[in-house]
Amino acid sequence: xxxxxxxxxxxxxxxxxxxxxxxxxxxxxxxxxxxxxxxxxxxxxxxxxxxxxxxxxxxxxxxxxxxxxxxxxxxxxxxxxxxxxxxxxxxxxxxxxxxxxxxxxxxxxxxxxxxxxxxxxxxxxxxxxxxxxxxxxxxxxxxxxxxxxxxxxxxxxxxxxxxxxxxxxxxxxxxxxxxxxxxxxxxxxxxxxxxxxxxxxxxxxxxxxxxxxxxxxxxxxxxxxxxxxxxxxxxxxxxxxxxxxxxxxxxxxxxxxxxxxxxxxxxxxxxxxxxxxxxxxxxxxxxxxxxxxxxxxxxxxxxxxxxxxxxxxxxxxxxxxxxxxxxxxxxxxxxxxxxxxxxxxxxxxxxxxxxxxxxxxxxxxxxxxxxxxxxxxxxxxxxxxxxxxxxxxxxxxxxxxxxxxxxxxxxxxxxxxxxxxxxxxxxxxxxxxxxxxxxxxxxxxxxxxxxxxxxxxxxxxxxxxxxxxxxxxxxxxxxxxxxxxxxxxxxxxxxxxxxxxxxxxxxxxxxxxxxxxxxxxxxxxxxxxxxxxxxxxxxxxxxxxxxxxxxxxxxxxxxxxxxxxxxxxxxxxxxxxxxxxxxxxxxxxxxxxxxxxxxxxxxxxxxxxxxxxxxxxxxxxxxxxxxxxxxxxxxxxxxxxxxxxxxxxxxxxxxxxxxxxxxxxxxxxxxxx
Numbered sequence: 001x002x003x004x005x006x007x008x009x010x011x012x013x014x015x016x017x018x019x020x021x022x023x024x025x026x027x028x029x030x031x032x033x034x035x036x037x038x039x040x041x042x043x044x045x046x047x048x049x050x051x052x053x054x055x056x057x058x059x060x061x062x063x064x065x066x067x068x069x070x071x072x073x074x075x076x077x078x079x080x081x082x083x084x085x086x087x088x089x090x091x092x093x094x095x096x097x098x099x100x101x102x103x104x105x106x107x108x109x110x111x112x113x114x115x116x117x118x119x120x121x122x123x124x125x126x127x128x129x130x131x132x133x134x135x136x137x138x139x140x141x142x143x144x145x146x147x148x149x150x151x152x153x154x155x156x157x158x159x160x161x162x163x164x165x166x167x168x169x170x171x172x173x174x175x176x177x178x179x180x181x182x183x184x185x186x187x188x189x190x191x192x193x194x195x196x197x198x199x200x201x202x203x204x205x206x207x208x209x210x211x212x213x214x215x216x217x218x219x220x221x222x223x224x225x226x227x228x229x230x231x232x233x234x235x236x237x238x239x240x241x242x243x244x245x246x247x248x249x250x251x252x253x254x255x256x257x258x259x260x261x262x263x264x265x266x267x268x269x270x271x272x273x274x275x276x277x278x279x280x281x282x283x284x285x286x287x288x289x290x291x292x293x294x295x296x297x298x299x300x301x302x303x304x305x306x307x308x309x310x311x312x313x314x315x316x317x318x319x320x321x322x323x324x325x326x327x328x329x330x331x332x333x334x335x336x337x338x339x340x341x342x343x344x345x346x347x348x349x350x351x352x353x354x355x356x357x358x359x360x361x362x363x364x365x366x367x368x369x370x371x372x373x374x375x376x377x378x379x380x381x382x383x384x385x386x387x388x389x390x391x392x393x394x395x396x397x398x399x400x401x402x403x404x405x406x407x408x409x410x411x412x413x414x415x416x417x418x419x420x421x422x423x424x425x426x427x428x429x430x431x432x433x434x435x436x437x438x439x440x441x442x443x444x445x446x447x448x449x450x451x452x453x454x455x456x457x458x459x460x461x462x463x464x465x466x467x468x469x470x471x472x473x474x475x476x477x478x479x480x481x482x483x484x485x486x487x488x489x490x491x492x493x494x495x496x497x498x499x500x501x502x503x504x505x506x507x508x509x510x511x512x513x514x515x516x517x518x519x520x521x522x523x524x525x526x527x528x529x530x531x532x533x534x535x536x537x538x539x540x541x542x543x544x545x546x547x548x549x550x551x552x553x554x555x556x557x558x559x560x561x562x563x564x565x566x567x568x569x570x571x572x573x574x575x576x577x578x579x580x581x582x583x584x585x586x587x588x589x590x591x592x593x594x595x596x597x598x599x600x601x602x603x604x605x606x607x608x609x610x611x612x613x614x615x616x617x618x619x620x621x622x623x624x625x626x627x628x629x630x631x632x633x634x635x636x637x638x639x640x641x642x643x644x645x646x647x648x649x650x651x652x653x654x655x656x657x658x659x660x661x662x663x664x665x666x667x668x669x670x671x672x673x
Contacts, residue, residue, distance in 0.1 A: 012092040015103040018049045019153035019166065022145035029142050042141040043124030049152050050117025056110050091158040091219070098165070102158035102219055111357045112155050112279055115364045118519055119271045120148055126372055126512040127264035136180065140262070143176025147273070154276055160208055160218045163283060167204070167276060171197045171244065174273060177265040178257045189256035192605065196243050196253045204240025204280075207233045211284065220283055235295055237284050238339075245277025246332045248306040255317075255601035258325040263375040263509075266321055267516075270328045271368035275360050278335050282356070287342035288349040299340025300425065304432055306333030311439030316598045320374045320450050324367065325601075327443050331363050331399070334414060334436065341418050341425075348420040355413035362406040365520035366395040370447070372513040377451045379508050388510075389452055395520050396444035400563055401437050403556040404531065406523035411437065412559075434562055441566030449570075 022045045028038035091104035105113065127144065131137040150173060153166030175197070179190035210233035215223045243250045254274075258266045286292070307330050314326030338356045342349045373392040380388040398405040415433060419426050600606055 012103065014048075014052065015092060015105060015156045016094070016101075018052065018156060019149040021045055021048060022149040022152070026142055026145050026149075029138055029145075035138060039138065039141060042145055043128040044121060045145055045148055046117050046120035046124060046152070048117075049113055050121055052105075053110055053114040053117050056105055057114065098161050099218060100159065101162045103156050103162070104158040105156055108279070108282060108353070108357060109155050111361055112275065113152070115275065115361050116151055116155060116272050119364055119368045119516070120151070120268055122512050122516045122519070123264040123267045123271075123368060123372070125515075126267070126375075126509050127262065129509055129512070130262060130264055130375070136182075139176065140180050143173050143180075144265070146170075146173035147177065147268075149173075151272060151276065155279070158220050160212055160220065160222060160284070163220070163280070164205065164208060167244075167280065168201055170273060170276060171201065174269065177269070178261050180262055180265070181260055183260065185256075186260040189253070189260045192602070193253040193257050196250065200240050200243030200250070202240075203236050203243070207236030207238075207240055208284070211237065222284065231292075231295075234285060234292060238281065238295060238299065241277040241280035241284075242336075243277070244274055245281070245336065246274055246306075246329045247336060248302050248309065248329070248333065249604070251306070251310075251329045252602055252605045254329055255322050255325040255603070256605075259319050259321045259601065263321075263371055266324075267368040267371040270324065270371060271364040274328060274332060275364055278332070278339075278356065278360055281339045282353070285339065285343065286346075287339070287352075288346050291346055292343040296340050296342075296344030299336055299343055301340075303333045303336030303340055304436075306330060306336060307436040308333075308432075308439060311436075311443055313599045313603055314443050315446055317446075317601065318450065318598060319601075320447055321371065322601045323443060323447050323450065324370055324374070327399070327440070327447075328363075328367060330436070330440065330443070331367070334411075335359055335363075337418065337429075338414055341421050344425075345421050348417060351417040351420065352414075355410070355417045358406075359410040359414055362398070362410040362520075362523055365516065365523060366399045366407065369395040369513065369516045369520045370399070372509055372516055374451065376509050376513040379510075389448065391514070391517060392451065393444075393448055395517060396448060397563070398520065398524065400441040400444050400566070401559055402563065403559045404524060404528050406520065406527075408559055409524065409527040434558075437562035438566050438569075441563050442570060445566060445570040449574075
């Protein structure tokens with residue numbers, strides 16, 4: 001398919017309005033008279049992006065050729081445009097802004113815009129319900145809209161500056177979503193996130209500046225590879241985006257941010273925002289031009305370690321949202337495998353691109369449904385709770401790779417694309433990928449157990465976040481027939497992400513959760529139709545391979561093997577711990593129930609946090625010593641520190657700092673033209 005087919009269908013003048021619309025709503029939030037209107041429109045700010053992505057996909061699907069389904073057409077674009085585009089992508093240029101902004105929508109952008117529009121819209125619907133009586137909902141919507149604007153901007157950006165600006169806006173605004181609860185744990189998670197985000201921005205900006213040095217254009221795809229600094233630029237870009245993508249070692253913020261963020265915010269953090277790191281890799285890394293053996297091997301190794309180690313840590317967790325955070329780290333490890341494979345063997349990129357796009361779409365929808373399901377299950381009682389748990393198992397099984405689900409096609413497509421790697425990687429991955437699928441199965445079973453039997457885990461009820469408080473409030477209101485206020489109590493070290501108690505019952509999140517669940521399940525329908533022989537040809541490799549399976553029954557049996565083995569291991573672990581399947585202790589069990597030791601969320605952070613705190617206290621002590629020289633000092637030995645302090649005080653003044661920043665930006669603009 002022509003790589004510009006989807007582009008030709010998109011009305012380019014509308015593209016800049018996608019990120020501008022949320023920013024306009026932020027201005028309306030600041031004005032008291034229009035705040036109610038802005039609050040009503042904020043949950044649906046991503047709907048125009050969703051409609052535009054559907055329009056582009058429908059045009060490509062139902063155009064003159066009638067050669068593919070909607071999903072197939074959306075995913076076919078990256079196969080052509082990422083490997084070697086036949087023509088420069090169509091774009092709308094605004095040369096007057098910054099160093100020249102370009103907006104466009106190619107096949108890869110269509111997939112990510114579809115994911116962002118769908119997940120932000122449904123999570124916004126859930127957030128409107130979740131925070132209906134939140135006294136700080138206006139602040140939440142401000143950060144929500146800013147993060148949404150940055151996310152949409154980086155997707156439709158066709159230049160390096162625009163992508164980086166959108167990426168930075170999204171990263172900074174996400175801090176407000178993480179600290180919304182204003183608890184001690186929320187402030188700590190926000191502090192760690194902000195430090196990691198600034199570190200990632202510094203690495204990314206350095207890499208991009210080296211990457212575009214000597215280039216005449218900042219349009220995507222970038223020209224050249226950085227010249228003599230190509231290796232350093234590529235490594236910095238990989239690490240800079242790796243912070244957002246949760247690469248092992250740079251993942252510290254993820255398991256801290258999810259349990260304290262509101263549930264709808266967790267859905268977009270894990271479902272969409274971390275995919276911005278993957279999109280950045282696919283946009284800026286030289287994945288189809290030349291091999292990078294060292295960095296490719298390192299990325300492959302990091303991806304494998306993340307896929308396996310995150311599972312081991314996640315299995316020890318007793319909070320559903322923390323477990324899902326480690327599941328995201330593990331799943332992003334599989335996507336890192338694809339990036340490493342392209343760096344190591346660029347010839348495999350045409351097959352890897354659609355596989356990674358499908359994997360990102362599958363994981364984003366499934367993980368968003370699982371996060372909303374955590375709140376939906378906690379709110380349900382009786383038979384409704386059992387049905388909610390059964391529905392929650394559907395995206396969990398898809399994530400584990402259940403045959404004919406979206407996860408099955410995503411994993412199968414990635415496995416086929418990785419088979420083109422040079423030895424010994426294919427042989428190693430043949431054994432390691434099923435182990436990763438087994439680990440995902442165990443994680444999902446652990447998640448369902450935590451949600452089905454929260455009372456069976458020590459301190460699990462105290463760690464149930466806002467969802468337990470919401471449930472208690474809803475039940476109390478139903479019993480009393482009026483409003484009820486629940487005083488949420490928690491054990492030391494626990495956090496609550498609920499909207500502040502205001503004497504109102506929080507409505508159920510069932511409707512947006514079911515809508516997202518249906519979207520996740522629908523992603524597996526094209527593969528099922530092709531497998532049954534009732535779908536038109538033209539689907540991308542992950543789906544088109546369905547009828548070409550020599551032994552479908554054997555393929556499905558091999559895919560079921562990790563699920564069955566995981567169920568057997570989970571049953572054995574359940575018996576060892578002293579529980580029955582119903583969550584009750586064995587009647588003849590005379591010893592205390594066995595529970596695995598929990599690894600503190602943040603894992604590696606516990607090893608480095610204490611030395612960093614000591615370093616920070618030393619810097620504060622040095623600052624206190626400098627403060628001694630604020631007054632006049634006649635001795636020449638004290639003259640230099642006092643001068644330094646006076647200069648620092650002058651530079652901290654807002655007019656001086658602002659003028660210096662404007663002068664620096666102007667100088668950079670003049671030098672880079």
